Amino acid sequence: MSETPSALTLLRAALGDRVDTRPSSLNAARADKSGHAAAGTPLAVVHARSVADVQETMRIATATATPVVTRGAGTGLAGGANTGGGEIALSVRALDAVLEVRPDDLIAVVEPGILNGDLNAMLAEHGLWWAPDPASRAISTVGGNIATGAGGLLCAKYGVVRDAVLGIDLVLADGRLLSLGHRTVKGVTGLDLTSLVIGSEGLLGVIVGATLKLRRVVPGEVCTITATFSDVRAAATASAAVTASGVQPAIMELMDAASLTAVHSLLGLAVPVPGTAQLTLQTDGPAAAAEAAAIDRVLTAAGGTVIRTDDRDEGEALLAIRRSMHPAMETLGTALIEDVAVPRSALPAMFDEIARVEREHELVIPTVAHAGDGNLHPNFVFDAEPDADGVVEVPPHIWDAADDLFHAALRLGGTLTGEHGVGVLKRRWLADELGDDQWELQRQIARVFDPQGILNPGKVFSA
Amino acid sequence: MSETPSALTLLRAALGDRVDTRPSSLNAARADKSGHAAAGTPLAVVHARSVADVQETMRIATATATPVVTRGAGTGLAGGANTGGGEIALSVRALDAVLEVRPDDLIAVVEPGILNGDLNAMLAEHGLWWAPDPASRAISTVGGNIATGAGGLLCAKYGVVRDAVLGIDLVLADGRLLSLGHRTVKGVTGLDLTSLVIGSEGLLGVIVGATLKLRRVVPGEVCTITATFSDVRAAATASAAVTASGVQPAIMELMDAASLTAVHSLLGLAVPVPGTAQLTLQTDGPAAAAEAAAIDRVLTAAGGTVIRTDDRDEGEALLAIRRSMHPAMETLGTALIEDVAVPRSALPAMFDEIARVEREHELVIPTVAHAGDGNLHPNFVFDAEPDADGVVEVPPHIWDAADDLFHAALRLGGTLTGEHGVGVLKRRWLADELGDDQWELQRQIARVFDPQGILNPGKVFSA
Known part of the structure; x- marks a missing residue:
């Protein structure tokens, strides 16, 4: 009686030392930067060095019905x-x-594992730029940015990942390699599977290559503006007034009082007046100075105290306050970083809802927002110790508050996740947004790519 | 023995006078503006007046397994x-x-049957604008623009339909109504079915509503430039030089000698010097004048004879030459308007291929190109009389030449269709571009939406 070889045996035979079963590697693969870790011990980490390695791994996974979770730098938040x-x-x-890299065609063809920041450093030598700029860009991969449909600070003016990918090379669950999309600016041949893969969180295949749509580095100066307001509603109203004025800042970030206080404390800056909220904006391009002056007028009229500079270093120093949000939250405890988005005009109302959730659930929820596109990151901060498996569990009372906040965002015409994805953390709310019919249809589409359901099982669709 | 009522009987019972079986209506529904008409006589034209009418039609179609072809203004070219x-x-x-219409959120929610031009006239009152501008915008519907993934003249700077739709309301084959996408700028909840429906040519469902992403009307002046060149390769090389220079014109259109001659003849303008090709460009926004001056220098250095104006009326007069291409072709015979796209740097090489196809197949193929995004419209002109059914057949020798041209575009890294879609005219080349595996996967995805295959059967995927 012959025994079927195990997936691990087959992987080792085919891929040798690319198959890693060291306990530290296996343990690291259980988690991302969400604070959540999966239960149990992975079978192996396969460090693919070629597309053929990915295909071989998937063929073995299909033959043995073994689940596969694709991984880049592990910086996901869901x-x-x-x-x-x-x-x-x-x-x-x-x-x-x-x-x-094709400066004449404004495209680059890359493998998925390159860090967003490394790619952009290389493109800068050609005067080029891939616009998606998640806050994690120094540590997150382009493949991960595509898999989550990442956003960032510059999206309202320069677009999200969906706007900046022309083609994707995808290895299917059974190991076949497909080339999706095109190298041309326009192209409507058949269904747009490139867009379908963007943000699909590892359910449809393994992204092994991408053709990216580049921009030229924007010429001209950069102007930076900060404006402080007596409370967060006033700041949110002012940001909506900037959008309504027709001026398009490159960056428009909002920090509420709890966020601003925590960052000032981390950076050793003066304690802000209680309640103070802040907007930080940048304008760029040929009309940067004129746009900054116009924004200054709107913010001043909205009751803001405005600082404006056209010095790039001074501007970066002002923006550093916003960029210090994540480390500042880590000083407060464990943070569940949420990611709702609402129509821009609903931003003041969403801050009212956050204040209500804080009151009713007796929590402080430091919140920053990409105010230019209505994307908010409420931080639910709590004290938690990892359990014996190293798993940090979000306590039920935090999920109750998050549930309240999610439904508030949906009521305001918003969405559960603007840029982080559903992952495991938000799957139980997915059908609330999609409706049962669409939820089931999406599942069936995933099954066309992955009939056995071995690609990232339990993520996104499973409750 | 009771007989199952026919689809027509059920439609009449449910929808009364919205069911149109006049011979002239049925005959009109057989054709679009491609010059091709379907064989046979449609069962009926249903003029839906509500989403409920669409749902009822689809329920009856599903119950009776009757094929349904969704129709807007019938201006498609495939x-x-x-x-x-x-x-x-x-x-x-x-x-x-x-x-x-929400100026504060830069969105509009529309029904599918509104004409692109009518929508933009209405939006202009709010200082707003939906950017996709197919040449047919005065006569084509927003729903049709979405179903084909339409492009246009302004795409290189302002994007195509895919970049300008946030959400779609879709009636499935069985009559269920789904709400896809969102009202927010960012949103990554689940699979991006909105993008999948864009350009899906009626295979996935009936688009009954759309949430559109708007822009503000661009302030500042508009500068228009024309440049003539001794031959089309020189014009194509000059257009690539403009792209490579980093200046982004709003419009960059190329006309070859045969196109220019035909339009001049139609408009009663002087006969161009034989071989003369022309570029027409517009710049807009705050840096319009500086950009026009920079483009002037690039085109002059590339050997062009340049005319430049910042007068809007003069500019429109120059652009009218390009916009008269379709009527000019109609004076020459029946035209098969093709739609390949190549990477921008390959534009000169693609014009070499068109010249080769002209020589080898003994044809003249007047060609215009959206040179800013590498999208070419070669016009295969031929003499043909409609047959007894009113069907104009493209002669086999024209298809042979088109086949040669399509494969040349694919070899240059291009695509079969930049903005018109596959329809019936290009379905036999679809697998050449997608590969058999992807072709089959796309078919399976369509079947998830439409298990019986009653939505636009025989289009796109069928050979």
Whole structure:
């Protein structure tokens, strides 16, 4: 009686030392930066060094019906890359080549494992730029940015990942390689599977290559503005007034009082007047100075105390306050970083809802917002110790408050997640937004790509 | 023995005078503006006046397994809306309301039947603008623009339909209504079905509503430039030099000698020097004048004879030459208007290929190009009489030449269709571009939405 070889045996035979079963590697693959870790111990981490390695891994996974979780740099905030017991963590981090940069066509062809920041440093030498700029850009991969449909600070003016990817090379669950999309600016041949893969969180296949749509570095000066307001509602109303004025800032970030206080404390700055909220804006391009002056007038009229500079270093120093939000939250405890988005005009109303949730659930929820596109990051801060498995559980009373906040965002015409994705943390609310019919249709579409359901099972759709 | 009522009987019982079986209506539904008409006589034209009418039509179609072809204004150029024998033409042209315009959120919610031009006239009153501008914008519907993933002249700077739609209301084959996408700038909840529906040519459902992403009308002047060159390769090389220079014109259109000659003849202008090709460009926004001056220098250095104006009326007069291309072609015979796209740097090489195809197939192929995004419209002109059914058939020798041209575009890294879609005219080349595996996967995805295959059968995927 012959025994079927196990997935691990087959992986080792095919991929040798690319198959990693060291306990520290397996444990690291259980978590991302969401604070959540999967239960159990992964089967192995496969460090793919080629597209062929990815295909071979998927063929073995299909033959043995073994789940596979694709992983880049592990910087996700929704648990989408967390790998659980018996699952293969397929790392594409080492596939980090830039295969082609075409300044004349404004495209680059890259492997998925390159860091967003490294790619942009390389593109800068050509006067080029890939616009998506998640706050994690120094540590997150382009493949991960695509898999989550990442956003960032500059999105309202320069677009999100969906606007900046022309084609994707995708390895299917059974190991076949598909080339989706095109190298041209326009192209409508068949269904737009490139867009379908963007933000699909590892459910449809393994992204092993991408053709990116580039921009030229914006010429001209950069002007930076900060404006402080007596309370967060006034700041949110002022940001909506900027949008309504027709001026398009490159960046418009909002920090509420709890966020501003925590960051000032971290950076050793003066304690802000209680309640003070702040907007930080940048304008760029040929009309940067005129736009900054116009924004100054709108913010001053809205009751703001405005500081404006056209010095790039001074501007970066002002923006550093916003960029210090994540480290500041870490000084307060464990943070569940949420990610709702609402229509821009609903931003003041959403801050009212956050204040209500704080009152009713007796919590402080420091919140920053990409105010230019209505995307808010409420931080639910709590004290928690990892359990014996290293898993940090979000306490039920925090989920109750988050549930209240999610439904408030949906009532205001908003969405559960603007840029982080659903992963494991938000799957139980997914059908609330999509409706049952669409939820089921989306599941069926995923099954066309992955009939056995071995790609990132339990993420996004499973409750 | 009771007989199952026919689809027509059920439609009449449910929808009364919205069911149109006049011979002239049925005949009109067989064709679009591609020059191709479907064989046979449609069962009926249903003029839906509400989303409920669309749902009822689809429920009856599903119950009776009757094919349905959704139709807007019938301005397609690939035969996608042509309705054949025994099929229902479901017209959403009368669903033309603008349900909501939100200047503060830069969104509009519209029904599918509104004409692109009518919508933009209405938005202009608010200082707003929906950027996709197909040449047909005065006569084509927003729903049709979405169904084909339309492009236009301004795409290189302002984007295509895919960049300008946030959400779609879709009636499925069985009559269920889904609300896809969101009202927010960012949103990554689940799979991006909105993008999947854009350009899906009626295969996935009936678009009954859309949430559009608007822009503000661009302030400042508009500068227009024309440059003539001794031959089309020089004009194509000059257009690539403009792209490579980093200046982003709003419009950059190229006309080859045969196109320019035909338009001059139509408009009663002087006969151009033989071989002369022309670029027409516009710049807009705060840096319009500086950009026009920079473009002038690039074009002059590339050997062009340049005319430049910052007068809007003069500029429109120059652009009118390009806009007269379609009527000029109609004076030459029946035209098969093709639609390949190549990476911008490959534009000169693609014009070399067109010249080769002209030589080898002994044809003249007047060609215009949206040179800013590498999208070419070669016009295969031929003499043809409609047959007894009113069907104009493209002769085999024209298809042979088109086949040669399509494969040349694919070899240059291009695509079969930049903005017109596959419809019936290009379905036999679809697998050449997608590959067999992706072709089959796309078919399976369509079947998830439409298990019986009653939505626009025979289009896109069928050979």
